[in-house]
Amino acid sequence: MEFAIFFFFAAVAVIFALVVVLHRNPVVGALSLVASFFALAVMYVLLEAPFLAALQVIVYAGAIMVLFLFVIMLLNLQHVAEPVTRPIQQFLGYTTAAAFGVGLLYYIVKYAVFEKLPDGPFHADAHTIGITLFEAYVFPFEMVSILLLAAIVGALLLSGRTYQKREAT
C-alpha cells in the first residue's frame, strides 16, 4: 500500500517537474511546480513527518509560488517570444547539465547506503524540530535570518525610488 502511494506520487512529482522545464507557458510551469511540491509533501507524510509536510506546503506552495505566479501574471509573459539562442550556448547548456547529472549519479552510487533503517521511534514533530533548530542549529538559523534581512533591505533600496526623490528636494 505504502509502496503504491510512494510510486504514484513520485511519478507525479517527476512528471510535473518535467512539465515545469518543458512547457512554454510560464503560468502552467508555475502551477506544475506547485503540484510537484505537493507530491513532495506526500513523501514527508509517508516518512511520518507530517509537520515537515505541512511546512513544505505552507512555505513553498502557499507562499513562494503564489508570489511567483503574482509576478508572472503582472508581467504578462504570455506573448513574449523567447530570443533565439546561439548553437554554442545550447551546446554548453546541454553538456553542463549532462556532466552535472553524471556527477550526481556517480556520487549517489558511490556513497549512498542502502540499509534498512532501525525500527525505533522516529521523532519529527514540532517539539523535536524546534528543540533541534534552536539548540544545535541556532547559529545557522540566525545567519539565515540575517541573509533574508539583507535581501529585504536590498529589495527596498532597489525599488524605493520615492525615498531618493525626497532626498533630492
Add this chain to the structure above:
Amino acid sequence: MPFDATDIGLSIVKIAIVLFMMLNITPIMVWVERRGSALIQDRPGPNRVGPFGLFQSFADALKFILKEDIVPARAHKWLYTLAPAFGLLPALTTIAVVPWGRSFKLPEKVWFGQRFFEGRPLFEPVVADVSAGILVVFALASLAVYGITIAGWSSNNKYSLFGAIRASAQMISYELSLTLAAVSVLLVAGSLRLTDVVWHQTGYFVLFDTVKIPAWNVFSPAMWISFIVFGVSAFAETNRLPFDFAEAEAELVAGYHTEYSSMKFALFFMAEYMAMGTMSALIATLYLGGWDIPWYNEPATWQGFVLSALFFLIKVVFLLFVFVWVRWTIPRLKYDILMKIGWKVFLPLAVLNTLVVAAFIAAGWI
C-alpha cells in the same frame, strides 16, 4: 499499517458526516444570506418557493444546471476548467482536522450475528487527528488563493485579472496575521493538535472566587487581541465583505469569476460558503471552546457526544450568521486601507500579542 476493518469503517462514516455537513452549508447559507439581508434591509426577500422561501436554493441550483456552460474563445481552456476544482479542494479538505464532538467509547454490539467494536474502541469525532494539526489547516487554506488566481488569469479578461491580483495580494497579506494570531492559542494549549486545544478549554476560570466562567480562549484577557485579529483576518481570507476585493461588483463587474457561467460559477459559490464554514469551525475551535458545553460536564457516552456535537454546530451556525450580519452592515473598504490595516496594524499587533503571551507563559501567569 495493519488493516483494521473497524477503523476504516469508522473513518468512512466520519468522512460521510463531515462531507454531508459541508455540502449542505451552501444551499442553507444562500437562503440565510438572502433572507438575512432582506431582514437587515427591511424587505421581504425571496419568499415564494416553499415555506419562507426555503426551497429557493433548489430553484437556484436547478437554474445553474440548466444554464449554458460557456468557455471564452481566448481563455486558457485547461486552466479555465480546472480553476473551480482548485477553489473547491481546500474548502472541502481543511475541515478534516477540526474535532466536532467529545470522544466516547463505542459500546459492543451484535449485528447480523457478528460482533462489532470488540474491546470498545474510542470514537474520536475528527476525520484526521494528525500531530501537525492546525498547520494542515493553514497549509491547505493557503492553496485557496490558487483557485481564484487561476480563474482570473485563465479567463483572459482584464476585470478577472484585476480581481485575481487583488485577491492574491490580499490573501497573502492576511494569511500572516491569521497564522500569527493563532500562535498564541497554540502556545497556551502547548500543542498543534486541535483536539488538545479544545480539551484545554474545557475547564473553568473562577472570577473573584465565586463566578465560574468557561475557560474558553475568548474569555481569557490575554487572548482578546488574538481573537480580534484572527476574526478580522478570517473575513479577509474568505473574501467576504468588508474585504471582498476579489469580486467588488461596483468596480470589477464580478471580479475573478466574471467569465464563468453555469455549474462552474456555482462551484466558486460553493467554495466561498464552504470556506466560511471552515473558518467558523476554526474560530469556534480556537476561541469558543470547540464542542465544550458551558457549565456542563459532558459524559463520555454517545449522549455526551451528540450533545457536544450539537453545541459545536450551534457555535458554527452563530458564527456563520455573524458573517452574514457583517456583510450587510459594513460597507467595503478602500483597497489601500485594506493593505494598510493588514500590514501596519494587524501584523504588528499579532506579533506583539504572541510575544506578550509567550512572556506570560514564561512568567507562569497562564
